Amino acid sequence: MEKFYVTTAIDYVNGAPHLGHALEKIQADVIARYQRMFGEKDVYFLTGTDEHGIKIVQSAEEAGRKVEDFVDLNVEKFKKLCADLNISYSDFIRTSDKKRHWPVARSIWKKMEEEGDIYKSKYKGFYCVGCEAFITEKDLINGKCPYHESLEPELIEEENYFFKLSKYAAEIRKKIETDELLILPEARKNEVLEILKDVKDISCSRPAEKVCNWGVPVPGDESQIMYVWIEALTNYLQPKDFWPADTHVIGKDILRFHAVVWPAMLLSVGLELPKKIFAHGFVLSGGKRMSKSSGNVIDPFELIEEYGADALRYYLLREITPTEDGDLTKEKFKKVYNANLANGLGNLVSRVMKMAEQFDGFAIEEPSWIGIEAYLDKMELNKAMDYIWERISQSDLYIQEEQPFKIIKEDKEKARAILWNLISALNQIAFLLGPFMPDTSEKILNVIKDNKMPESLFPRKD
Ligand SMILES: [Zn+2]
Incomplete structure (x- = not known):
């Protein structure tokens, strides 16, 4: 090896x-x-x-x-x-x-x-x-x-x-x-x-x-x-x-x-x-280096406690350009969390699985690494994440256009075909998330396997 x-x-x-x-x-x-x-x-x-x-x-x-x-x-x-x-x-x-x-x-x-x-x-x-x-x-x-x-x-x-x-x-x-x-x-x-x-x-x-x-x-x-x-x-x-x-x-x-x-x-x-x-x-806060004298120190343990490890992994991997100084404030963290994890990924998973669990399972294809290899070789980790989130947006758009939540009441077979596409896309997203947000990736892969609506992955924060 x-x-x-x-x-x-x-x-x-x-x-x-x-x-x-x-x-x-x-x-x-x-x-x-x-x-x-x-x-x-x-x-x-x-x-x-x-x-x-x-x-x-x-x-x-x-x-x-x-x-x-x-x-x-x-x-x-x-x-x-x-x-x-x-x-x-x-x-x-x-x-x-x-x-x-x-x-x-x-x-x-x-x-x-x-x-x-x-x-x-x-x-x-x-x-x-x-x-x-x-x-x-x-x-x-x-x-x-x-x-x-x-x-x-x-x-x-x-x-x-x-x-x-x-x-x-x-x-x-x-x-x-x-x-x-x-x-x-x-x-x-x-x-x-x-x-x-x-x-x-x-x-x-x-x-x-x-x-x-x-x-x-x-x-x-x-x-x-x-x-x-x-x-x-x-x-x-x-x-x-x-x-x-x-x-x-x-x-x-x-x-x-x-x-x-x-x-x-x-x-x-x-x-x-x-x-x-x-x-x-460096990770700055409010444009300044974190220091006790500036009073802008944010403790990583606090963020993990409140939002979970994968939320912090998400923020540091996507919201910060790996090669540049990035910025993190508590306000911005919450905003990004709600927009891209509570909505975005979390919302997509629950919407899709809520519909999917009304069927007895989907035989889907093996996922692949296509799309992110080049980014990883160049350490463009944020771009790899952007790529994954584009796929999340595409699935959201697909739901909007195809309206499976309506069709499921009228034409079950047609709804099943739409959901097959969505589950396949979600499976691919979860797979690609593996190195970035390992816990979330595993949870999503498991709910797909069990064909079951999950507990909220990223509860909204007010
Ligand atoms: Zn020095």
Whole structure:
């Protein structure tokens, strides 16, 4: 069986999961489910948590907890998010896992060192604790990190190890230009190619005392801790026999690590590069990034509680263009839910099944994947959803035109023929929904099989 390996980024557990995490997990889950169902592939889907770095130590302190307890607590929330959203992951890796993650991280370091790609030097420059990243002066906008305008970048001067990133820039550039390493969307690819024009070696460790000893020690030098990104990226090598990854699903803000640093590490140790890196945008609310200070934070758990997992999956997959920043407010969520799920899909299912159950069943044809493959290959998940909803509209229109609800009283055989068409269309819709809204898909396929009117799939919300 052909193998397929998809990952999310591993989530940084300095707080509870937010909608951006939900978006990424759902996108990766669609790919995993689609490859299992359509591709009939042996799919490995890895997700997990990134638990080191000084930001975690600081957040634990603020929360008044031991750092080990602090990460354990937050990891449970991320696992719960996966469970609540029906995320079909194969494995959940934690970078604090000394048995599974640490040996991989340290062996990669040793190989890079053997290749002569690691050397000791002095680092003087800025560090953004928000990004857990060394940043150059030219990355700063008005003296601040573009992703963390409220944080003051720290000026640090320390001795640590460097990784010869510059050595691999030309080779990575070539692989990205030729799409051997495909970066989606195109705009992000160009961004990476621009970065690759001028790449310097990077610090790849921090003095242990500067990070409160929280992290993976550098092999052979316990006074240094592996830089959190260098160590965290190796999580992707966790499953045996699945490398190279077919798709890394990540946020646009960590593209540089995945499309520049990670490929360089892989080239250094002689491993293949991932085939595709897909970078999604942010989920905004009211046009702004969600933050406690803006008071616009929307908790994914609350939405799931009120509307169900598939409603949130629907919104994040269709109402948000995967490659762009999208917007979600509670008002908009309710409006979209009522229009497209309570009406739209939910209404169609109950109308059709209410008529259908007056007959003793319909022998319908096997559904197919026709219509959405191209969208999925390009990660145009919203367009695949649009396609499915067009079919829903077509069925609504067909009911309006053919009026089976009237004909059923006059001409049963004619009504049966109309309903056969409707049930076939509905079966196809439910089938295509499989990777996107797995629970809903299964429910509809079952009511068709049982030829029975369902409980309301998506009750209207006032
Ligand atoms: Zn930052």
